[in-house]
Amino acid sequence: MQSDRTGSEGSRQELLLFQLKGRQPFGINVLKICEIIPYEPLNQIPCSHPAVIGIAKLRGQPLTVIDLSVAVGKASIKDLEAETASIVITEFNRSIQGFLVRKVDRIASFDWTDILPPPAGSGNSSYITGVTKIDDELVEIIDVERVLNEVTPPEDIAGGYVRQLDEAHLKALQKKCILVVDDSAMARKQIARTLETIGVPYYLARDGKEALEKLRDLSHSEGKHVDMIISDIEMPEMDGYTLTKEIRKDEELSSSYVLLHTSLAGEISARNATRSGANASLTKFVTDELTEAVIEGLSVS
Numbered sequence: 001m002q003s004d005r006t007g008s009e010g011s012r013q014e015l016l017l018f019q020l021k022g023r024q025p026f027g028i029n030v031l032k033i034c035e036i037i038p039y040e041p042l043n044q045i046p047c048s049h050p051a052v053i054g055i056a057k058l059r060g061q062p063l064t065v066i067d068l069s070v071a072v073g074k075a076s077i078k079d080l081e082a083e084t085a086s087i088v089i090t091e092f093n094r095s096i097q098g099f100l101v102r103k104v105d106r107i108a109s110f111d112w113t114d115i116l117p118p119p120a121g122s123g124n125s126s127y128i129t130g131v132t133k134i135d136d137e138l139v140e141i142i143d144v145e146r147v148l149n150e151v152t153p154p155e156d157i158a159g160g161y162v163r164q165l166d167e168a169h170l171k172a173l174q175k176k177c178i179l180v181v182d183d184s185a186m187a188r189k190q191i192a193r194t195l196e197t198i199g200v201p202y203y204l205a206r207d208g209k210e211a212l213e214k215l216r217d218l219s220h221s222e223g224k225h226v227d228m229i230i231s232d233i234e235m236p237e238m239d240g241y242t243l244t245k246e247i248r249k250d251e252e253l254s255s256s257y258v259l260l261h262t263s264l265a266g267e268i269s270a271r272n273a274t275r276s277g278a279n280a281s282l283t284k285f286v287t288d289e290l291t292e293a294v295i296e297g298l299s300v301s
Contacts, residue, residue: 013112013234015132016088017105017139020069021077025105025139027132029234031264032092032144036104039085041078049151053078056098058089064152065098071147072127077102092263093145093284097152108134115141115236117183117206129183130236141236145263145284146186154285165295170199176298177224178202181211181231181243182261187284191230191261194290200298208238212246219252228257228297230290233264233273241276248277257297261290 015027016036035058042054042065051071055062065087069077077085078100087098115130118140130141165173178200180191188204195202203218203226205211211231218224229247233240240260247253260273260281273281282293 012109013239014107014109015134015139015141016107017134018086018088018101019103019105020072020101021074025134025137026101027108027139027141028088028090028099028144029141030107032090034089034091034096037087037089037098039078039087039100051147051151053100056087058098061096063089063096063098065100066147066151068099068101068142068147071099071151072142090144093148093154094286095148095152097148099144099147108139110134112235112239112242113237117236129234132236143184143186145184149186149190165198169295173295173298174199174201176200176227178228178230178294179205179211179215179226181205181208181229181235181240183207183232183235187232187261190285190287191290194287195294197287198291198294200294207235208240208243208246211243212238215247215253215256216250226253226256228259228294230259230261230294233260233262233269240278241272244273244276244278259293259297 014030016030016033017025017027020026042056044054045052051066053065053067056065067076067078069075084103085100086104087100089096089098110132115132117130118126118128127143127146128140129143132139178195180188180202182188183206192202203214205214215226218226231240231243244258247256247258258278260278261284262269262281263284270281279297280293282289
């Protein structure tokens with residue numbers, strides 16, 4: 001099974017549905033998926049993360065395979081019903097990796113407005129970015145960005161652009177204001193740390209709906225203008241494309257610079273970002289590239 005990795009601007013998307021342990025259905029956005037291959041036992045890597053079950057080769061190219069059940073705090077599935085297990089090959093955040101799942105179900109079409117944030121009781125330890133109902137079943141959408149960051153942390157050293165900024169530019173940045181919008185707590189923390197290195201004040205929102213409410217509240221109640229919005233694209237209730245369109249329709253908000261910060265690389269994401277009204281798009285996550293994009297967007301370089 002292969003994904004054509006295409007998509008169109010708008011809120012209609014597709015989820016690959018699968019199971020880990022038990023009958024609970026989980027989902028991953030199809031746009032993150034390259035293909036699905038049958039599971040075969042792999043040689044373990046010494047001293048690797050407990051969720052890493054080995055290295056597979058896809059057309060001669062090695063890639064890390066992660067037991068997704070272990071990665072989200074459940075029991076291993078690598079020896080469970082091996083005849084139905086599959087490796088889902090994904091590409092996002094500038095890397096390619098495989099996720100072992102117990103059983104692939106199907107691809108289901110859905111609308112971002114049908115996705116709701118995780119239940120309040122799920123807590124900070126939740127690996128779920130959203131939930132939705134498909135065929136009367138509750139589907140949990142896994143935060144694969146958090147999984148990847150915890151299992152194979154990126155080697156990214158911050159600070160390159162900070163050292164190039166003089167005091168006047170740093171002071172100019174401190175007078176600006178940014179709203180960070182992302183349904184992944186891990187992604188919000190990464191972006192916040194980047195902004196803190198250059199001293200830019202910021203607010204946080206978990207999805208487009210909350211972001212739009214916050215922008216309007218800041219504008220109406222406090223008379224505060226947000227200079228820049230850094231937003232994810234895939235989010236429950238309101239995705240990044242829709243958020244950008246709503247910002248452009250609102251006279252009080254329309255002048256804000258919008259950077260769509262996405263785990264999905266490629267021309268399609270960039271083209272859809274432009275069509276929605278975004279000023280720029282950037283693939284997650286390289287600290288200095290984000291810093292450069294912020295400085296350029298705020299026009300203080």
